[in-house]
Amino acid sequence: MNPETLPDDGDHGADQGAWALVRASQAGDMDAFSLLFDRYYDVVFRYVLFRMGDRILAEDITQETFLRALRRISSVNYQGKDIGAWFVTIARNLIFDHVKSSRYRLETTTAEMVEISPPTGGPEQQVLDGATNDELLRCVRKLNPDQQQCIELRFLQGLSVAETARIMDRNEGAVKALQHRAVRRLAQLLPEGLR
Template sequence: MPHQDKNTSPIDHDQLFDRYNSLIFAYLRSYTISLEDAEDLTLETFITALESIDIITWEGPRQLAWLRRVAHNKLMERYRHLQRHPILALDHLTDIIPDSPHPEQIVLRNEEQAQLWLYIQRLPLLQQRLLLLRYGYGLPTLEIATLLQKSDQAIRKLLSRTICSLRIMYAHSLVEKEERS
C-alpha cells in the first residue's frame, strides 16, 4: 500500500476522483474502442494517483494536467500492447471462412468499406472523431456533445453535414467511374 503523509487522507483522494473522474474518462473514451477499456484505463490512472503522495498538495490545474498525462501514458501503453498482441474480432472471421455462401458479396462489401474508409480519412479530424463516437461506439448525440463540450444541436448539425459530405464524395466517385467506363 502506498505511503500516505499525515496531511493526506483518503477523503482527499476521493475528492480528487470525484472532481476529475468524468474528465479523464471522457478523454480516454474518445480514444478507446470500448467503454470497458476506457473504464479500465480511468481506474489505472487513479490508482497511479493514489500511489502519488504529492498530487493532493497541488493546485487543481496541475492535478488535472498530471492526471491527463498519466491517462495519455496509460493509453499509449495499451496501444503498444495491442500492436504486439493484436485482437481479432469474431466479426472479421466470418469474412475468411471458406464456407461463405457468397464470396463475391464479401469482396464487394470489403471494397465498399475500404472506399468509405478512404472518404472518412479525407474528413477533418473532428468529423472523423464524431463518426467514430456515433457509429463506432454507438453513443447518442447528447453523450457525444458532453464529451466534445458542444451542444447537442451543434453535434446533430455537424453529424448531418458529415454524412452529407460522405454522400457527395460517394456521388463524385460514381460519376468518375461512369466517365472511365
C-alpha cells in the first residue's frame, strides 16, 4: 500500500502521526525524520543493548540503524504496522551482520544492564544485583526467540502490550499468552533462590 493513501479507519492516532512523519521525511523534510529519531531511538537502543550487552556497541548499531533508515526512507510503505517495527527490523539485521562478522567475540558483558536500574545499596548489594542480573539474562537467552523478544520488549524496554503486539506483528491476546508462557518458563529455569 502506498503511504500517501493511508487508511483513516483502524489507524491509531500515534500510528497516523508516525506515518505522517514518514511521508514528510520521504518528501525531504529532515525535521520530520529527526522527530522519528527522537520517538524511536530509545526503543531501538534498548533492543540492541539487550541483544549485544555492550552499551558502546549498542549506541553504534542504533546510530547505524537510523542512518540506514534515512537512506531507505523512500522505500518504506505502510503495512498496517507501527514504523517502529521497521526500525527494529533494521537493527536486528545489523545485529545479525555484526554477529556473523569476524570482529564479534562471543562474550557478553552485562554490567551495563545493571546501570539501567538505580543502585539499591552498597558494594555487597551491587555484587548480588549483578549476579542476579547475569543469571536472569542467562535464563532469558534459553527461551525461544519469540519469548525472548516478548520479555525484552515488555520488561527490559518497558513497552505496553499494545506496543509489543505492533512490533511483533501479533494481536494483544497473543502477546499476553506469549508473555505468560515466557514468564512461566523463566520461573522453571531460574535457580530456586532467585524465583
